Amino acid sequence: MTNLPQTTSTLPVSGLKSRVLRHKGMMIGSTIVVFVVLLALLAPLIAPHDPYQQDLLNRLKPPVWDPRGSWEHIFGTDHLGRDYLSRLIYGSRISLLIGIGAALISGVIGTFLGVMAGYFGGRVDMVVTFLITVRLSMPVVLVALAVVAIVGGSLQVVIGVLGLLLWDRFAVVMRSSTLQIRSMDYVTAARAVGCSTTRILMTEVMPNVVNNLIVIATLEIAHAIILEAALSFLGLGVQPPLPSWGLMVSEGKDMMLFEPWLITIPGVALFALVLSVNLLGDGMRDVTAPENRN
Amino acid sequence: MIAYAFKRSILAILVALTVSMISFSLLYISSDPAIAMAGETASDADIEAIRQLYGFDRPIVVQYLDWLKKAISGDLGKSYYFRTDVSHLIAERLPTTMTLGLCAIIFAIGLAVPLGVASAIRPNSIIDRVALFLSVMGQALPSFWFALILIVLFSVNLRWLPVSGSDTWLHFVMPTIVLGYYAAPAIMRLTRTGMLEVLSTDYIRTARAKGLRPPVVLFKHALRNAIIPVVSLAAVQFGFMLGGSIVVETIFALHGAGFLAWESITRNDLPTVQGLILAFSLFYIILTLIADLINAWLDPRIRIS
Numbered sequence: 001m002t003n004l005p006q007t008t009s010t011l012p013v014s015g016l017k018s019r020v021l022r023h024k025g026m027m028i029g030s031t032i033v034v035f036v037v038l039l040a041l042l043a044p045l046i047a048p049h050d051p052y053q054q055d056l057l058n059r060l061k062p063p064v065w066d067p068r069g070s071w072e073h074i075f076g077t078d079h080l081g082r083d084y085l086s087r088l089i090y091g092s093r094i095s096l097l098i099g100i101g102a103a104l105i106s107g108v109i110g111t112f113l114g115v116m117a118g119y120f121g122g123r124v125d126m127v128v129t130f131l132i133t134v135r136l137s138m139p140v141v142l143v144a145l146a147v148v149a150i151v152g153g154s155l156q157v158v159i160g161v162l163g164l165l166l167w168d169r170f171a172v173v174m175r176s177s178t179l180q181i182r183s184m185d186y187v188t189a190a191r192a193v194g195c196s197t198t199r200i201l202m203t204e205v206m207p208n209v210v211n212n213l214i215v216i217a218t219l220e221i222a223h224a225i226i227l228e229a230a231l232s233f234l235g236l237g238v239q240p241p242l243p244s245w246g247l248m249v250s251e252g253k254d255m256m257l258f259e260p261w262l263i264t265i266p267g268v269a270l271f272a273l274v275l276s277v278n279l280l281g282d283g284m285r286d287v288t289a290p291e292n293r294n
Numbered sequence: 295m296i297a298y299a300f301k302r303s304i305l306a307i308l309v310a311l312t313v314s315m316i317s318f319s320l321l322y323i324s325s326d327p328a329i330a331m332a333g334e335t336a337s338d339a340d341i342e343a344i345r346q347l348y349g350f351d352r353p354i355v356v357q358y359l360d361w362l363k364k365a366i367s368g369d370l371g372k373s374y375y376f377r378t379d380v381s382h383l384i385a386e387r388l389p390t391t392m393t394l395g396l397c398a399i400i401f402a403i404g405l406a407v408p409l410g411v412a413s414a415i416r417p418n419s420i421i422d423r424v425a426l427f428l429s430v431m432g433q434a435l436p437s438f439w440f441a442l443i444l445i446v447l448f449s450v451n452l453r454w455l456p457v458s459g460s461d462t463w464l465h466f467v468m469p470t471i472v473l474g475y476y477a478a479p480a481i482m483r484l485t486r487t488g489m490l491e492v493l494s495t496d497y498i499r500t501a502r503a504k505g506l507r508p509p510v511v512l513f514k515h516a517l518r519n520a521i522i523p524v525v526s527l528a529a530v531q532f533g534f535m536l537g538g539s540i541v542v543e544t545i546f547a548l549h550g551a552g553f554l555a556w557e558s559i560t561r562n563d564l565p566t567v568q569g570l571i572l573a574f575s576l577f578y579i580i581l582t583l584i585a586d587l588i589n590a591w592l593d594p595r596i597r598i599s
Contacts (some may be wrong), residue, residue, distance in 0.1 A: 139537030
């Protein structure tokens with residue numbers, strides 16, 4: 001047993017690393033995502049000012065690249081004199097929290113429904129497919145706005161509402177992946193040996209659908225981030241004075257003709273984060289299943 | 295075909311009933327609607343009067359069935375804020391939203407199908423890459439922000455288009471671009487994969503071998519087959535657009551159903567919100583039903599499974 005042949009090069013894992021490194025979109029995406037996550041985690045250390053500290057004498061200071069700008073406020077100040085860069089940095093916390101929180105809730109719901117439908121088929125599948133159809137026929141933005149308006153806007157409510165609304169893609173993908181796995185020989189074998197259903201689901205099915213799950217979760221994080229921004233923009237998401245990026249665009253839009261950077265800066269931040277999370281998700285799909293490309 | 299159409303219609307009705315139940319129960323997650331309607335300064339007697347006037351004192355199932363019976367006959371109740379019939383309000387605003395939706399879906403198809411076909415003819419060419427780039431961008435661009443940037447660019451700086459309102463066709467240009475741009479990526483991808491698949495089939499090779507001119511092969515033989523799934527996707531996207539119209543109509547102050555949704559939500563006008571959720575969902579359900587039936591009619595394999 002000492003002379004094991006060198007088989008490492010044929011293992012799928014070894015190809016994975018080089019595939020990741022060669023995937024340009026994924027590298028760009030993950031770099032920006034890591035950067036934003038670090039910003040969010042280290043916000044109190046990085047932010048030059050208190051994001052809630054108002055300074056009415058220094059309202060609407062332009063950013064540093066404007067001739068009137070100064071290094072004191074690199075991205076200028078908003079209509080209440082709050083440092084824009086600090087608000088932007090703290091805002092990343094809200095976007096990430098909502099994205100991850102909503103994706104966690106919807107992931108649990110969607111995975112449960114999808115795996116059940118795919119594994120048991122028959123009546124269970126019928127019910128789940130029906131639920132997916134019902135969910136798809138209800139307009140997300142309208143229902144989310146209505147619920148937030150009725151219950152009241154807060155971080156928890158927005159996470160909860162989006163979590164309860166965005167499970168459809170999880171359910172659809174988990175259902176079809178489980179359907180594929182169910183007919184595999186090793187699942188039949190496990191059943192023949194007498195494994196319990198729970199055990200088969202946990203040890204045979206889940207490990208084989210987890211790749212798809214991670215990809216969908218990433219894409220849904222991006223989806224939730226952009227929806228939160230839209231809700232906050234309409235005034236029915238995260239409430240002031242929290243520095244949500246969507247809220248920052250909303251607060252800046254009345255002054256956008258004279259101070260366009262008020263909407264450009266948070267808009268670009270939002271765009272960059274959502275784009276990079278999407279690139280990361282698309283990249284993970286390409287890398288984990290190269291045969292599925294196109 | 296008739297059996298399939300029957301089964302599919304039953305499903306649509308069941309979905310519609312479930313949606314109606316959900317949109318009805320929305321009223322009840324907000325504690326007591328009578329208190330919400332009466333306002334903060336109302337006395338207990340006022341609240342009780344409202345409760346009896348609107349029938350909130352009856353069992354919830356009775357209220358639902360009553361509401362459903364009226365909803366089926368087209369009576370969605372009275373708006374708390376506008377003081378008129380909700381169905382009238384919606385009927386009044388819907389044409390604007392439909393116009394916007396139609397313009398947007400035509401814009402999306404006009405943009406996406408040629409790009410999809412072009413990138414399928416030459417995979418990995420510059421056009422293919424540009425199309426991919428546009429679709430990745432489109433998914434990450436927040437619609438409200440895109441709308442504001444367009445306003446700054448075309449209304450303020452270039453002064454080509456009006457900022458807001460719904461009086462002339464010029465008012466529809468920017469909303470159409472914003473709304474249509476989001477439907478385009480999905481349609482483009484489906485056109486591309488469909489065309490790639492069809493172009494590699496034997497009958498296309500035969501058509502080419504017969505010496506047919508490339509445009510004839512491409513449009514008469516290939517695109518006609520590749521476009522079938524695109525039709526149903528476009529229907530679904532059209533349904534989703536109504537939801538998206540809330541953001542777009544609010545920004546451009548386009549007086550359609552989406553703007554009505556925002557107005558009634560910010561004013562706690564629950565009957566109108568309920569009515570709109572029901573109307574938007576019904577529209578989507580009917581659209582997908584029609585799309586499925588057309589598909590089944592075009593492709594016999596769907597009917598049988």
